[in-house]
Amino acid sequence: MADRRPGGALSTRPLHFIWLCDCSGSMAVDGKIQSLNNAIQQALPLMRKAAEDNPNAQVLVRALRFSDGAQWHVSQPTPVEQFHWTDLHADGVTDMGKALSMVAEQMQIPPMSDRALPPVLVMITDGQPTDDFNRGLRELMAQPWGKKAVRIAIAVGQQADYEILQKFIGNIELKPLSANNPDALVNRIKWVSTAVLKAASAPASQAQRLDDGQRDSASNVPIPAVPPEKTAIDPVNDVW
Amino acid sequence: MVQLSRIQPMQQHDAEWHCVGQTSRGASHQRHQTPNQDAIRWFPGYPKLGRGTPLILAVSDGHGSPKSFRSDLGAQFAVRLAEKILKEALAIPQLQSSEIQTADFDALLEPLQLPQRLVRTWSEVVSRHWQQHPVTSAEWAELAKQQVSRQAIETDPAVVYGATLLVVAVTDWFILYMQLGDGDILAVDSQGEVSRPLRRDDRLIANETTSLCTSEGWREFQIKLVPLAQQSPELILVATDGYANSYPTEAEFIKIGPDYLNLIQQQQLAHVVEHLPEFLAETSREGSGDDITIGLIYRSSQPTAPVQPPEKPEKSEEPEKPEMRRSNALGLTTLALTLLSFGCNGWLWNHWKQTNSKLIELQKTVEALQPKPSEFNQNQPAENQPAENQPSPTSVYRDER
Known part of the structure; x- marks a missing residue:
């Protein structure tokens, strides 16, 4: 007779x-928001495939939009x-700080496990950012999970504030990813999604000294190599 | 971080303590063809039924990240050293006497410097292993592919072997709990109530853990000495974090406490041991995917049926590293001699001669890696003095990739 496995x-x-x-x-401007919509749409099947490869992880997706304030696009x-992408539309300012505050609320334990x-x-x-990004x-x-999250930034076009994005990443070894044209944006989003x-x-576990309040030079997750990108501006393809 | 309980102790001559355990290679490790990086060992009796006091159970979880590519060995070293060091520590007269009832536990534990000794000895052993087994060019190439910095590894090779360590020791007078890094120690009383002798460390999320390999990692050890009393646990469970991470909540996880206790009481320990491999395999498959190891220390007032380890230990599924073969040297030698006694042919004899000489050489290497003879005396080396007069640690071990 098979015994019931101990535990809940x-x-x-x-x-x-x-x-x-x-x-x-x-x-x-120049179709950036539509390129973003297209890129996420294209990346979703690859993201599902990557998730299937590890049946011991349940990938749960959400999306937050920020312009005048911030709202959950998929809350x-x-x-x-089961995740499907509904196109975003662009209008307003860049309240990035508000977006981070809203994510911070979700990084508490609970609701996080x-x-x-x-x-x-x-x-x-x-x-x-047009609001208080630092706050x-x-x-x-x-938040424990905010600090331990893998934070990736994609800079769309040459006007993005790389210094701010580097602060968000909090890991000097990982730079913001630049995307100066639609193809580059697709590639960046596919890389992140997979x-x-x-x-x-x-x-896999990582040995860490945990008495360091400020972790600013490394990630607790081994980040794979970022696909190479050209360093010079491409006057033909770089439309942003 | 020493915690002491001051319950009036009493010796329990009417109870007999037993120990069994099992380690299971995680579902994700099977998919990726990586070895089981957990290790378990107990004394006496390993790998069969451990019985009587003093009883020592050690469980270790090798980190398994790309830079900790020998953490399976680090975990093996950890449990073997824990057994050796605790055996020596428990043999000192101060811990052998009924006078422990009135002992000042601070004064008793501090001079032993168990955390310092465990971390220092483990560091020495892995350092020697590192020197004797240089990384091959193929291994460096693989590490480069995984974005692991060679310079970071060469600067701090202990991380290659990084592992946690959980130890429970039971004597006639007390139970000693020790923990460095993630994992769980649960105590279950006769009513099935579950408690944690050591507090959960809220910092250990996101696969980050304190470790034997971090500089001054001994400071992160939790230790608690609990005198035996009427309310002492019926069952103590020691598990690597792959077990708890397979449940959505703490409440669902700690049900394993009363469930294992009921199973042992209703079906006998031998029955539980027989089913442990399938319990752990299912838990990893449907849960975290990580390696899972559990050790069970059971207090029994009844005779216990003989317990044998499972016929197909988990290790047999894994591709063995040369280092792992070393520990099997004596077993293989015995097997070879048995086969020869049944009249094997000349080829086998020649093959055995070649293999055996290599295995004996490797076994010597393992013996050379053993820690130094007992250091448990009253004269502590200056370098191991308590932390009060040392500066607060500021160095941070990180993934230098």
Whole structure:
């Protein structure tokens, strides 16, 4: 007679993946917002495939838009296999700080579980914050999961504020990813949706001294190599 | 971080303590063809039924990240050293006497400097292993592919072996709990109530853990000495974090406490041991995917049926590293001699001669890696003096990739 397995109900480990999308008016210029919509649409099947490769992680996706204030575009953590993208529209300013504050609320325990995998926060923006970015970042970093999240930034066009994005990333070894044309944006978003997702879902432990309040030079998740990018401006293809 | 309980102790001659355990390679490790990076060991009796006092159970979880590519060995070293060091510590007269009832536990534990000794000895052992087994060019190439900095590894090679360590020791007079890094120690009383002898460390999320490999990692050890009393646990469970991470909540996880206790009481320990591999495999498959290891220390007032380890230990599924073969040297030698006694042919004899000489050489290497003879005397080396007069640690170990 088979015995019942000791313990309660089992569960795979949740991996929260959150898109933070700049929907300010400048994103409407030269089709940036539509390129962003297209890029996420194209990346979704690859993201689902990457998630399938690790059945012990449950990838839950959300999206937050920021322009005049910030709102959840997809508020419920949605299993990636059920996640569908609805196009964003651009208008207004760049309240990035508000977006970080709203994400910070979701990084508390609860609603987050202490058994979760490190969340992945992906910021996509073409400009500079118009509100109190530092306050939002402080609130995010005050949360255990905010501090331990894998934070990736994609700078759309040459007007993006790289210094601000580097502060958001909080890891001097990982730079903001530049995307100066639609193809580059697609490639960046695909990389985040697959390689970064895969790395974050791996259960390997990392030895850390935990008495350091400020972690600013490394990630608790081994970030895979960023695909090479050209360093010079391409006057033909770089439309942003 | 020493915690002391001051419950009036009493010796429990009417109870007998037993220990069993199992480690299971995680579902994700099977998919990626990586070895089980957990280790478990107990004394006496390993890998069969451990019985009587003093009883020592050690569990370790190798980190398994790309830079900790020998953490399976680090975990093996950790449990073997824990057994050795605790055996020596528990043998000192101060811990052998009924006078422990009135002992000042601070005064008793501090001079032993168990955290310092465990971390220092482990560091020495892995350092020797590092020197004797240089990284091959193929290994460096693989590390480069995984974005691991060679310079970072060469600067701090201990991280290559990084592992946690959980130890429970039971004597006639007390139970000693020790923990460095993630993992869980649960105590279950006769009513099935579960408690944690050591507090959960809220900092250990996101796969980050304190470790034997971090500089001055001994400061992060939790230690608690609990005198035996009527309310002492019926069952103590020691598990790596792959177990708890397979449950959505603490409440769902700690049900394993009363469930294992009921199973042992209703079906006997041998029955539980027989089913542990399937319990752990299912838990990893449907849960975290990580390696899972559990050790069970059970207080019994009844005779216990003989317990054998499972017929197909988990290790047999793994591709063995040369280092792992070393620990199997004596077993393989015995097997070879048995086969020879049944009249194997000349080829086998020649093959055995070649293999055996290599294995004996490797076994010597393992013996050379053993820690120094007992250091548990009253004269502590200056370098291991308590932390009060040392500066607060500021160096930070990070993933230097």
